Amino acid sequence: MRAPLVELVGVAKGFGEGEARVQALSDITLSAMPGEVVGLRGPSGSGKSTLLNLVACILEPDAGLLRLAGETVWQGRWAPGDLRALRREKIGFIFQFHNLLPFLDAIDNVALALTLNGVPLAEARRRARDLLDYLQVGKRASAMPAKLSGGEAQRVAIARALANHPRIILADEPTAALDSERAQVVMDLLRRVAREQSATVLVVTHDEKIFSRFDRLIGLRDGRIETETRPSTAEDV
Ligand SMILES: Nc1ncnc2c1ncn2[C@@H]1O[C@H](COP(=O)(O)OP(=O)(O)OP(=O)(O)O)[C@@H](O)[C@H]1O
Numbered sequence: 001m002r003a004p005l006v007e008l009v010g011v012a013k014g015f016g017e018g019e020a021r022v023q024a025l026s027d028i029t030l031s032a033m034p035g036e037v038v039g040l041r042g043p044s045g046s047g048k049s050t051l052l053n054l055v056a057c058i059l060e061p062d063a064g065l066l067r068l069a070g071e072t073v074w075q076g077r078w079a080p081g082d083l084r085a086l087r088r089e090k091i092g093f094i095f096q097f098h099n100l101l102p103f104l105d106a107i108d109n110v111a112l113a114l115t116l117n118g119v120p121l122a123e124a125r126r127r128a129r130d131l132l133d134y135l136q137v138g139k140r141a142s143a144m145p146a147k148l149s150g151g152e153a154q155r156v157a158i159a160r161a162l163a164n165h166p167r168i169i170l171a172d173e174p175t176a177a178l179d180s181e182r183a184q185v186v187m188d189l190l191r192r193v194a195r196e197q198s199a200t201v202l203v204v205t206h207d208e209k210i211f212s213r214f215d216r217l218i219g220l221r222d223g224r225i226e227t228e229t230r231p232s233t234a235e236d237v
Pocket residue numbers: 015016022023024042043044045046047048049050051
């Protein structure tokens with residue numbers, strides 16, 4: 001039986017103390033299955049990034065339960081173990097602006113994610129090259145980030161996020177800096193990765209031009225789940 005890769009039950013998160021306290025998320029219950037591409041939408045301040053950062057184990061919940069790939073990672077406290085290792089092994093994170101290291105070329109930006117996980121450099125470069133080819137940006141392997149177009153840089157960043165074969169891929173506004181055509185290419189890739197690697201992809205987005213590309217679109221308002229739709233036109237290409 002297939003089990004969810006991401007599960008949150010009754011999760012809450014606030015910031016600050018006393019009068020300055022902001023309840024960013026309240027009573028969030030959701031789960032996402034392998035192969036599923038889920039969008040998180042909602043007005044500014046509705047809690048989208050907070051939710052993504054909780055799933056990434058970058059922020060600690062105040063209450064509830066967080067389970068990743070069948071393992072309870074937070075319930076009242078973090079489960080014992082190395083959080084950084086968990087993040088490196090299970091989670092790939094894609095940012096709005098690619099966050100590539102400016103002093104490394106495309107291939108070494110990807111290879112670094114592998115060497116940090118103990119893969120020898122030559123092997124890391126070989127695998128990085130394969131990934132760049134998979135994302136159709138292999139020709140730019142030796143280009144420095146400043147010489148890449150926005151779409152190319154975002155694909156290199158996706159390659160980096162995928163380097164360790166994470167089952168959970170989190171993306172914060174991955175298409176915000178891209179034109180419509182490049183945004184669709186990024187969504188094609190994310191859908192393909194979800195399908196081929198049985199991964200769950202969770203994407204925070206304001207970008208209406210990609211709303212139809214999600215299996216499920218969850219709408220947040222004031223830190224709560226307000227709507228959940230299944231865009232009917234989402235198709236794999
Ligand atoms: N580190 C923090 N310290 C204090 N308040 C925070 C912090 N991070 C988020 N918040 C507050 O929590 C609420 C939710 O913020 P969050 O960034 O998750 O919203 P968002 O939906 O991602 O917004 P946007 O679309 O503008 O990125 C907001 O009121 C925000 O001001």
